[in-house]
Amino acid sequence: MEANAQKAPARISSRTRSERKLAWMLCAPAVIAMLAVTAYPIGYAIVLSLQKLDLRFPELTEFIGLGNYGTVLSSELWWTDIFNTLFIMAISVAIELVLGMALALVMHRAIFGRGLVRTAVLIPYGIITVVAAFAWQFAFAPDTGFVNHLPLISEEMDWFGGRFSSFAVIILAEVWKTTPFMALLLLAGLVTIDSQLYEAARVDGASAWQRFTRITLPLMKPAILVALLFRTLDGFRIFDTIFIMTRGAQDTESVSILGYNQLISRLNLGLGSAVSVLIFFCVFIIAFIFVKGFGVKVDEGRAG
């Protein structure tokens, strides 16, 4: 008896061991590929950020500790860009939430044409962001655009000549491109709600608005938070649309554009890396606020 009892766990453990070994071997390539371009470079970025390192003057390279961070954080440009990034992010995510919810409801309740709507909303998702940015830029440009010929809009309106009018077009392009993604995530939450709840509420005399605010919204809270988290982080990384539309002119630069300008245009790897590390830190704080502050559970959620 005793011998048997000891043998059994040993056999299981050897099987468990081989299963673990197989699992790790299967996961290793993907894990290495994921770490190679994230963990290692961010570590390398930290090293670079502590140096005075300008590829145009490589002989002047030296270790300067936190000097680059001091330069970035005390520059007015960094704080302007942080404001721009947060402003565009907040407004576009807010509009997307409302529009996305409306779209999700349309897709969920449609009595006909559901496939048509679904195909239509996927078009912005499939289109290259740069292409969408060009389309809206051409539409608003005073020379090529049709927008200034619309009623109620001045023929002379120079959309990209001012800061907040540029923001308006940038936000419109962002909202157009990413609302479908938001709508689909919300739709996934919407379909899990038991329709009997609505029937019961209807019997009790609840109005459509009451059913929406008392049943739909509370039950969709997890889906809404996950969708908000992903779109907020995505919004903070905004780059393509601004690069195409203004390249940061009229004080419309985002932090990602600032990083690109320092790193690739000016080849100032030290200062640029400090900007990169600070952006990484901001993203970390936003994710932390969502996960700890709002209790977003993303383990079983989706990525991307």
Next chain:
Amino acid sequence: MERRDTRDYAVWSIAIALVLLFALIPVVWLLSISLKPPSEVTDGRFIPASFSLDNYKSLFEGGFSNSPFIKPLINSILIALITTVIAITLASFTAYAIARLEFPGKRLILAGALAIAMFPPISTVGPLFDMWRALGLYDTYPGLIIPYLTFSLPLAIYVLVAFFREIPWDLEEAAQVDGATPFQAFRKVILPLAAPGVFTAAILVFIFAWNDFVFSISLTSSDASRTVPAALAFFTGESSFTEPTGSIAAAAIVVTIPIIVFVLFFQRRIVAGLTAGAVKG
């Protein structure tokens, strides 16, 4: 009752029409610019006054060596395809292990993948620029494929895990009991069940790689590996006095129409992939 039905139909028709309008305006607008004769590109009309294919012709003028568009188009297609094949292969291994096997570190891999999905790409651009120049990967296909792999793997893994968890794996054993070899059991039973998930993940990875701009403008310097989004940003007019608006619009339409056709055919799968896993959240 009947009156309510008619009213409902009217409301839904308007809602659907608004959605279609919202989704299609930029595409129709680009198509319209691209079909205007170059001299009328700046007339600001939503519908062209006259039609011409000159903008498309200028894109392909000069053939393979001189056209500003052909080489980036080939680069975009090849880089996105290679990325998709490698990402799906690696992600399938990982997703199989996560869905089927018990091992410590499973949650860590999922959490890590999620963290990478939130990672800001611009933060890796500087170090990669420096590393790629030292390793000779700057302005090459692998120089773009490697970062694309990294940032598309989390998406692919999550989609595939969600699909693989739904597969009735017992069927594999049942087939073997019935006399099938392990390979036959895999090919005839599991593969057909897994194919839709794999295909869905492949579409999403392809769209991701096809869309990238940050890496493409930062890690390339010539048509050797520059993809379409970056090439568009650097398009110049025929002379320094002409704006490249017409050619950009034509190029944009060339890269957009295939995607729209694709989305039309596979919308059900794309929706399933984008929402995979979110339901359980």
